[in-house]
Amino acid sequence: MPFTYTIHIANTGQVTFTTLALTDTLPPDFHYIANSGSPTDPNSITGNASTGLQLAWQNLGSLVPGVGIDVSFAVTATPGITGTYINVATATGTTPTSVLTDTDDAPVVLTDPAVIVDKQMSAIDPDLVVAPNYITFTIAITNVGPSVIDQLPLLDYYDPTTLAFVWADPMPDEPANDGNLSWYDLTGPAPTGFNRNLAPGEGFHITTVFTIVRDITVTFNTAAVGDGIDVYSNPTNRPTDTVPIYNTPTAVELLYFCVDGVNGKQVRLTWATAAEIDNFGFNLYRAPVDDLTSAKLIHFEPAAMRGPRPGATYLYVDTVPSEGAWWYWLADVDTRGNETRSAQATASVGVNLALPYKVYLSVLMKGP
DSSP: OOEEEEEEEEOOSSSOBSEEEEEEEOOTTEEEOTTOOBSOOOSEEEEETTTEEEEEESOOOOBOTTOEEEEEEEEEEOTTOOEEEEEEEEEEEEOSSOEEEEEEEEEEEEOOOOEEEEEEEEEEOOOSSSSSOEEEEEEEEEEOSSSOEEEOOEEEEOOTTTEEEEEEESOOSBOOSSSEEEESOTTSOTTSSOSSOBOTTOEEEEEEEEEEOSOEEEEEEEEEEOSOEETTSOBOOOOEEEEEEEEEOOSOEEEEEEEEEEETTEEEEEEEEEEBSSEEEEEEEEESSSOGGGOEEEEEEEOSSSSOBSOOEEEEEEEOSSSEEEEEEEEEEETTSOEEEEEEEEEEESHHHHSSOOOOOOOOOOOO
């Protein structure tokens, strides 16, 4: 990012300077921008950028008493350097009888582009009487660096087993309900960006809305700035902010889900709810291993009745393909078609798995 030095030289005495000269020593890793000098470029530039360049104006003309002159020029710094750097300038005024000099310096602090992110839970609706239940978050991103941000990605992480994405302003480029929301560039055009760069001191405000799909004991929602860059292609920092969510219920309260009995190859499954709101029914899944990805949908059980109610009891008898251990999963389906896994149960079918040992009894037949 180019910046400009201005050196003001004033004749505060009673005698005219017949010749006015100026030298300026740049710090290491500073580079002079050609044709940026005013009223003129230096007459000579010596040294090198690794140890520091020396700029020399050999004769800026005469300077009468009470008059001043401004000399300015622009520089850039080697990308990646940070810290405080000091530029030293020396002016030399020549009169018919003497030579006068004065020196001054100017420190400059170089910092990388930087943003801060602040995420807060702005609203929550845990009411079990009215569904669905919403949680709203606000994300504030502020440019606290020295340059304009040209590209600003944002990521939002949440637990998809407890929250389901509903809406955001602006909408993410990747809104899939998989636990990750992604905005490629918040400075880009709508509907996924604000259609402007982010100047120093300015901020973007993003709103995200989720529904609660499962009882929450504790979960976390995190906003993270990705690989942002400023208008000079310098990378920004990558700050994050996390909001915890505690003890938040869903609109379906499950009391239990268990194997109630086994008879031959039949498995008796029972479950009960304490409350159901906008519940359409339940899906039952079964697998021969403890892996939900291997499970098959074996039954849909409609909700006992529509609308809010205190709860209900359910029963389903399943016939398994073979003896052995079987795993079952229960998932509730709301009236909007959203499915939420609620519980898991295991059944062992057959004497070999139900009991660890076999016992054989001899039968003695006695004749008449």
